[in-house]
Each structure stands twice: as C-alpha cells, then as structure tokens.
Amino acid sequence: MNRPQPVEQMVEIIKKLPGVGPKMAERLSYHILKMPQSEVNRLIDSIQKGRQSMKYCDVCFNLSETNPCPICSDPSRDKNMLCVVETPQDLLAVSKVKDYRGLYFVLGGALSPLDAIGPDDIRVAQLLKKLKSDKITEIILATDADSKGETTALYLAQLIKPFNIKVTRLGYGLPVGGDIEYADEVTLSRAIAGRKEM
Amino acid sequence: MNRPQPVEQMVEIIKKLPGVGPKMAERLSYHILKMPQSEVNRLIDSIQKGRQSMKYCDVCFNLSETNPCPICSDPSRDKNMLCVVETPQDLLAVSKVKDYRGLYFVLGGALSPLDAIGPDDIRVAQLLKKLKSDKITEIILATDADSKGETTALYLAQLIKPFNIKVTRLGYGLPVGGDIEYADEVTLSRAIAGRKEM
Numbered sequence: 001m002n003r004p005q006p007v008e009q010m011v012e013i014i015k016k017l018p019g020v021g022p023k024m025a026e027r028l029s030y031h032i033l034k035m036p037q038s039e040v041n042r043l044i045d046s047i048q049k050g051r052q053s054m055k056y057c058d059v060c061f062n063l064s065e066t067n068p069c070p071i072c073s074d075p076s077r078d079k080n081m082l083c084v085v086e087t088p089q090d091l092l093a094v095s096k097v098k099d100y101r102g103l104y105f106v107l108g109g110a111l112s113p114l115d116a117i118g119p120d121d122i123r124v125a126q127l128l129k130k131l132k133s134d135k136i137t138e139i140i141l142a143t144d145a146d147s148k149g150e151t152t153a154l155y156l157a158q159l160i161k162p163f164n165i166k167v168t169r170l171g172y173g174l175p176v177g178g179d180i181e182y183a184d185e186v187t188l189s190r191a192i193a194g195r196k197e198m
Numbered sequence: 199m200n201r202p203q204p205v206e207q208m209v210e211i212i213k214k215l216p217g218v219g220p221k222m223a224e225r226l227s228y229h230i231l232k233m234p235q236s237e238v239n240r241l242i243d244s245i246q247k248g249r250q251s252m253k254y255c256d257v258c259f260n261l262s263e264t265n266p267c268p269i270c271s272d273p274s275r276d277k278n279m280l281c282v283v284e285t286p287q288d289l290l291a292v293s294k295v296k297d298y299r300g301l302y303f304v305l306g307g308a309l310s311p312l313d314a315i316g317p318d319d320i321r322v323a324q325l326l327k328k329l330k331s332d333k334i335t336e337i338i339l340a341t342d343a344d345s346k347g348e349t350t351a352l353y354l355a356q357l358i359k360p361f362n363i364k365v366t367r368l369g370y371g372l373p374v375g376g377d378i379e380y381a382d383e384v385t386l387s388r389a390i391a392g393r394k395e396m
Contacts, residue, residue: 001289001290001293004261004262006244006248006251006252007248009247009248010244010248012244013241013244014241016237017226019222019225019226020226027216027217027287028216028217029248030285030286030287031215032215032248032249033248033249033252033261039214040245042211043211043245044245046204046208046210047208047230049204049207050205050207050208050227050230050231051230051231053202053204054231063205063231064202065202065203071199087228088228089228091199
C-alpha cells in the first residue's frame with residue numbers, strides 16, 4: 001500500500017522546506033493530520049498573518065512590520081555606517097550587539113555560482129545605488145564566514161573600492177567560549193593571524 | 199532588536215511540531231515569509247485538503263480517504279489475523295510486506311508512563327471490544343522495538359491472554375543488510391537467541 005494521495009501531496013510540499021527530508025516530511029504530515037483542528041487553524045493563521053504583516057523595508061530590505069523599518073527610521077542611528085548582511089535573521093543577530101549603532105543593508109542571499117546565484121539574484125545593484133546617493137563612510141561586510149559569504153564579501157569589496165569608502169570584514173578567530181581542541185585549522189590560523197597584544 | 203511579533207508568533211507555533219527546534223522554526227518561518235505567495239497557498243491548501251479528505255477508518259483506525267479503509271474493505275484479506283501497530287505510518291510500512299494478508303489495528307500511540315500516556319490515551323478499549331466481537335485467531339503485536347513499544351506489547355499480551363488467541367511479537371535480530379560490527383549488544387543478544395538452523 002502506498003501513502004494516500006492527500007498525504008502524498010502534503011509530504012511532497014512539506015519536503016521542499018529547508019532542512020526537511022522525506023522522513024521528516026512524512027512525520028510532520030501525519031502529525032498535522034492528528035492535530036486538533038484549533039491548532040491547525042493557529043498554524044495556518046500564523047503563516048497568513050506573518051505574510052500579510054511583514055514587508056520589506058524600502059531602505060535596507062529588512063523584513064519588518066513597518067516600512068521603513070524601526071532601525072532605518074531611528075534618527076539616533078549613525079547614517080554614515082552600513083553593515084551589509086545576507087538575511088534578515090543575520091541582521092537580527094548583529095542588531096543584538098549594542099556597540100554597533102549604524103544602519104544595515106540586507107542582500108537577500110549570497111553569491112553561489114554552483115547554485116546559479118549571481119549578482120542579479122541578490123541586491124547588489126540596490127547596494128551600489130545606495131552608495132551613490134547616501135553619504136556612507138564605512139561599510140562592514142557581515143556576510144557568513146562560509147565560502148559563499150566569503151565570495152560575496154570579496155566581490156562587494158572590489159565593487160565598493162571606487163567609491164572611496166572604508167570597507168571592513170568581520171574579524172575571524174575563536175568563538176567566545178570556544179575550545180581550542182575542537183577548533184578547525186583554518187579558524188585557528190585566522191585566530192593566530194588576528195592575535196592581539198594583551 | 200527582537201524578532202517582529204508576527205514572526206515570533208510563527209516561530210512559537212512551528213516550534214511545537216515534532217522534530218523542530220527553535221533554530222529550525224526560525225529558519226522555516228523566514229523561509230515561508232520569502233516564498234512566493236503561490237507556494238504558500240499550495241502549502242496551506244495541501245494541509246487543508248489533507249485534513250478534509252483523510253478520516254479514521256471505523257474498523258481499524260487507519261487514516262484513509264474512505265471509511266472503512268481499502269484494507270478493511272478488501273474481501274480477500276484474512277479476517278482471522280490482526281496486526282496491531284502504533285501509527286498509520288507503521289501500518290503503511292507493514293502493508294508493504296506482501297506475505298501478510300490479514301487485517302490491522304492502529305493503537306494511535308504507545309504506552310508511556312513518563313509522558314503520562316496510559317491505556318485510556320490509546321485504543322486499548324477499542325481493541326478489546328474488537329476481540330470480543332470478531333473471530334480473531336492470531337494477533338501480531340507490531341509495536342516499535344523501543345521501550346514504549348515493548349511495554350505496550352507486554353501489556354496487550356497480558357490483556358489478550360484470557361481470549362485464547364495466539365499472540366506473537368515481531369522477531370528481533372539483525373536488520374537485513376546490517377553490519378554486525380555496528381549492531382548494539384541487545385540486538386546481537388536477541389539475534390543469537392533467535393538464531394535459525396541452516
């Protein structure tokens with residue numbers, strides 16, 4: 001016996017979500033079929049409400065309930081500094097660091113030739129437009145420390161050079177609380193290169 | 199900055215799904231916010247259609263588009279044999295084994311004192327009622343091989359004893375294709391106890 005068609009349909013669609021494999025999709029589907037109707041309604045409502053109320057900020061492309069987003073409309077922020085991140089989640093993470101009081105720009109992804117994601121698939125043009133119109137003196141490239149994030153940072157750094165803007169990249173090294181024993185070689189070599197006098 | 203309230207709501211609800219942790223729930227939420235509206239509609243439709251079209255079979259409590267389900271309404275099936283499983287997914291797995299031509303009964307879970315799941319939370323009463331009314335000669339207890347499934351099988355075996363029905367449990371041993379080197383001790387000891395003459 002195969003899975004009944006409506007379950008098959010659920011599995012097929014849920015399987016496409018990131019990090020969800022075929023087994024997990026089946027488990028989730030059967031769980032949803034067993035859930036009380038009120039819980040299913042809450043799940044669907046939360047998705048629909050989320051979609052309706054969250055919009056992209058026209059200034060930084062963060063996801064926010066307001067446009068422009070609370071950060072872009074905060075007059076106390078330093079408008080000369082721009083922190084470039086891949087996703088709204090990354091922006092949230094950086095925004096928890098109280099020391100940074102500048103603005104943000106969300107690329108909406110990273111360059112990835114293998115996945116056929118080029119500069120036109122992320123907001124490179126919009127970033128360059130911003131650099132032309134706004135008075136930015138420093139850009140922090142806070143893309144991920146993986147190969148896609150690195151590629152994106154290198155690519156952007158070259159594009160930004162002609163604007164005479166200071167471009168910085170997040171520092172590499174041991175994560176705080178990190179164990180040297182378990183650090184990989186590349187991280188350790190970067191940590192040594194970035195050593196500080198005490 | 200914290201997550202905007204509508205995203206927070208999504209994360210809170212998605213986090214409750216089985217196997218989904220807080221990080222995964224955040225990732226799924228932001229993914230859903232980024233998906234094209236047509237894909238979101240397909241996701242919601244598949245959930246709603248699944249819920250509408252799948253019902254519990256009154257005979258075996260399998261999830262099916264029809265009631266009774268295709269297995270219970272198949273006249274060629276051996277009505278004297280009953281295979282007791284925990285979930286509809288387990289029923290699907292066993293139903294792929296062509297050798298078994300009897301009927302099924304879905305308990306809807308397993309006994310788990312630690313999670314406060316007792317006999318009243320699964321379909322023990324319905325199973326006993328069935329044993330009284332139907333002419334069943336053998337019951338295969340196909341609950342999981344974990345501690346909850348074992349407890350449930352032992353409990354059911356005791357309850358079924360007075361009915362004078364043959365009760366069997368799935369055989370234990372090495373999974374086919376399994377590597378002895380990686381088999382755990384308990385499985386190996388069961389495999390030795392269940393050894394067969396060649």
